[in-house]
Amino acid sequence: MKALLLAGGLGTRLRPLTEHLPKPMALVGNRPWLEHLLLHYKEQGVQEFVIAVKHYRELIESYLGDGSKFGVSIDYSVEKELLGTAGAIKNAEHLLSDRFIVVNADIIHQVNLDAALRYHEAHGGAVTICLTEVEDPSHYGVVEQADGGRIVRFIEKPKKEEAPSNRVNAGIYIMERRALDFVPSGRAASIEKETFPQLIDNGSGVYGHPIGGYWIDMGTTERYRQLHWDLLDRRFPLRIDAKEMEEKSIWLGDNVRVGQGVLFVPPVMIGDDVTIGDRAIIGPYAVVGKGSRIGKQVRLAHSILWDRCKIRAGAQLNECIFGTATQAGPHILHEAVCNRNMEVQRR
Structure with missing residues (x-):
């Protein structure tokens, strides 16, 4: 099974640090986060990676190469223009396996992949969305789930008191190739706003699995600092x-x-x-x-x-x-x- 790392975007809210640098290449504990991410999934058994690149892709390709120095293999899927999350996955379809993992590469996290895969196999649906629990869900897309973890709808940035749960999309997906039949080719498409709602409506099966563990979007300088203080305090147990x-x-x-x-x-x-x-x-x-x-x-x-x-x-x-x-x-x-x-x- 392959992992697709979405690394095409720029970190606009981390500027000027990432003004000429893909956000996943920002240093975390003196190493590019993308390297940490690659090694994290390698440790959990993933050997084949596809990296979706767009801005400053030469920086990623020159650093990671074909993956051999990390003991993995890497292919690159190049976006000529930004295609959104679903469009980037569709653009890489020819490089993916029948079942694959998608990771937003600028999200800092640690996931028990084996547990998520067991859950995915058990429910038999087209997609498992990994979920994380946050104190205030009003800044995120919140999921509402039925029995067994099936997702019935998404609610974008609800008021805290009106949110059906505190579980939000963690930016990590396990997908069956058949899910891509519902993603248009050649244009930008949002997986959160287009693909997942369509898969829910047509009964393909979209399920949510809480991952626990550390999770943070490093997309602002405030959260980037907090990430490092958590690392130094060992609340984030990165090596x-x-x-x-x-x-x-x-x-x-x-x-x-x-x-x-x-x-x-x-x-x-x-x-x-x-x-x-x-x-x-x-x-x-x-x-x-x-x-x-x-x-x-x-x-x-x-x-x-x-x-x-x-x-x-x-x-x-x-x-x-x-x-x-x-x-x-x-x-x-x-x-x-x-x-x-x-x-x-x-x-």
Whole structure:
């Protein structure tokens, strides 16, 4: 069985970080999320992937290649124009198996795929929509289910007190190929607004399976920060590729050079090949990307730096997110969000 990863869109609400980058390639714990996603599904037995690409597809293709370096195989389905969720799946139909998984690649999650597949096989319908439970469903499309988990309707962004449940579409689907017979070719189509309602109406069988576990849409800078604080607090148990120091919740990568009098205030994650100057204070809640240079007496807290950032001596950063190769300082910066190759002087 193959997995189709939908990675064609841009993260408009994560700009400027993803202005020239597909949102699934945003770094999560110093690795592109798309890499984490690939490995997560590989660990659960998926060996064949199709990745739907559109904007800046060369960045994805050059990074992941044919999948051999990750021990999987990858094909690419290229959209000449954005076709919506259903249109992107239809565009990739010739590369898919009779039963396949669809994953919105910019949704951060961990799923027990085996349990979802057992449920899908048992109900015999055309689609299983994985569901997640949220505290306030008024920002999402909420499902109403009958006995056995069959979905009878979707309600888009209901008032909290009027929502039939707190279960919402998690952006992960198990589908039979026959479901694609109801998706038009050659035009944009929404799976949530067109395909699923049609499959419900014609009795094809659309069922919902709650996945539990961690789930967040990283589509805003606020949620992107929260994702990383959850990662550092281990509420999101993603593997951290660094050595945890004896002082818990301090992770250092390979070849990290730490100056005299540096203070780490946990939780902190430092990537490979990072240099930290004398008497810098790093943390709490700091993520520093690979190859970055932190100057002397820098104060860095509640901030995320991507790879190869340079922070000049004496700078103070709080609640900042810097894209790759951003340079800043020596000023005080608060809540700055900056794209790659920008030099930040003041905020």
